[in-house]
Amino acid sequence: MSYFDIEGYQPQWLQGRRAITAAHGHRLHALVGRHLDHVWLVWDRDDDEWFADGPVVLDFDGEQVEINHQKFADLSVTWSTVDPTGQATWSNGDDEDPEVHTFHLAWRHDTRAELTALEGKRLQAVELLEWAGRDVAEGMVAVSFVFAEGRVTISNALDENCLEFGAPHPDYRSHPLAGPDWPRSGPDCTRM
Template sequence: MGISGFEPTFLVGFGAVRAEHGPGLAALGGRRLTGSAIVRFVEDGDWFADCPVVLDFDGVQVEICHWKFDELSISWNSIDLTAAISGWEWFELTPAWSSADERLEPFVGQELREVTLLEWRSSGRDLAASTLAVEFVFDAGRFHIANALDENSIDLGDAHPEFVRHRLGCGAQLD
């Protein structure tokens, strides 16, 4: 992707993601969301949802990226948001980091109350079965970053009822 510092490790399934990242996600509780970044194309401002969503919680940067139908990478403090995204000279649009996102802006400055992994469990056969989303809960509301089947989505409000909530808690302790 040409993103400086980004070396994703994609995991599959709730157990693997919770074991690797549950404590780190839970430890974000009580921190303020101080910024966010997504990749937009300079020419038209469109979001390139294949790239990671970066959230900064008082200096702890979490980088979330979905890939394929069921793979999730969560990385920590690795992406250099000041470096230009490289290797796109062949493409007609220019990707760049942007802190402007109308969905995330209302949460900037808010204290994180809870982090949850959401696991899609459809009542029928579903290509999205067992995909994961990461939910962030604040006093002002909540959002989750989900797998939109090979790219990220940012969704506001309560998750779809077919998501099972796995609360990771707040602070250093897991529930």
């Protein structure tokens, strides 16, 4: 069974900046220079709001990256496994069972003005942001996409995704993903 019945989507959970960098650093960096076509969010049709448990899908000139968080520090980065235009609406749950909550979901790319303002813009950098605050989220890794016109960061809001806009919080340590000689491995969510 797939994650929240999202066709084709199977998250691959990792923890820690080193593991994420080793698995996805080069491919994330390869997005630099591409233009952002859309950012797709899973939308709860009943509550008319973002379903933050689903992956955030960013399409850069046909190269699609899917970012998702769960628990305190799990991050999944997958590539082109979701077709948001091919699965317009769906349900997860059982409408006939009163004991089971059913979500009625859809993919949307037109719900956040901050995201639509970045459409068509050229990606300048990708950074992994590691939370260094002295709290339960210490070590959490967020993925930040930097444009001349702004920035969107997908972070962990303690078991769901959070969208942050603008400069990162001072408790983040920034780890830019650099060029081709760069090593594969090495030694309050009111932001919406």
